[in-house]
Amino acid sequence: MSIDLSNFRDKAVASIPVKGKLKKDNLDVNGRKINFIEPVKYEGEIYRVDRDKLLHLNVIYSYQEACGRCLESFTKKERAVLSGKLVEKTDKIEQDGEDEIIYYVDEKLDLAEYIISTIILSLPMKPLCHEECKGLCPKCGTNHNKEDCQCVIEDVDPRLAILKDLFPKK
Ligand SMILES: [Zn+2]
Ligand SMILES: [Zn+2]
Structure with missing residues (x-):
């Protein structure tokens, strides 16, 4: 899924639409197993602002x-947004710090890795059914x-539990 940026050579082109699906079965995120139910959808555009090319992409994914x-x-x-400034990947890369940088090579932009990291960052902190x-x-x-159930759970403060072990009742 590489996006051709050569259209931007034409100065009249202000933006290139980006839309597609990324096939990914699952992801292991720090031991959490994320299974994608359907291909990840993404839609947005690359647009010109002065001399820069910026990307704005909505990423939609369903998982189990x-x-x-x-x-x-x-x-x-879940939905997430991937946005940043496009920079051609060369030997000497100047970082200007401020913006999120998205690299491309030879007028070709491959977003797969960027989309995956966007998903990882957008996952809820804790997996909860609700x-x-x-x-x-x-x-x-x-x-x-x-x-x-009928169980009686002793609600003991863990700090007190330590004391309880230290000073068992006789
Ligand atoms: Zn639950
Ligand atoms: Zn129980």
């Missing part, structure tokens, strides 16, 4: 993952989203 609390699998649809997921009972493993 296991909830960190109840371990049930859930699916989610915000209020009640998780599993630490004693019997019952999924509290589905049913309650």
Whole structure:
């Protein structure tokens, strides 16, 4: 999926539309297994601002993952934005710090890697089937989203638990 930038040689061209799908089955993000349900969609444009070429891309992806609390699998649809300044990759690369830089080679721009990092950055911090997921009972493993159990969980402050071990009751 490389995008041809040679149209920009024509000074009259102000922008190039970018639209497509990226086939990716799964991603391992720090041990989290992200399974894509369908190809990642992206749509946007590369446009000229003075002497610069800028990219603005909407990235939409649907994935399946296991909830960190109840371990049930859930699916989610997320959106992210990939934007930055296009810079030709040469031996001497000058970084001007401010902008996000997206490199291209020989008038060809390959966005796959940039789209993947955009997805990784946009993933919710914690995998949760929903915000209020009640998780599993630490004693019997019952999924509290589905049913309650009779277990009595001692709600001990972990700092107090240490004291409890240090000074066992006689
Ligand atoms: Zn859950
Ligand atoms: Zn229980």
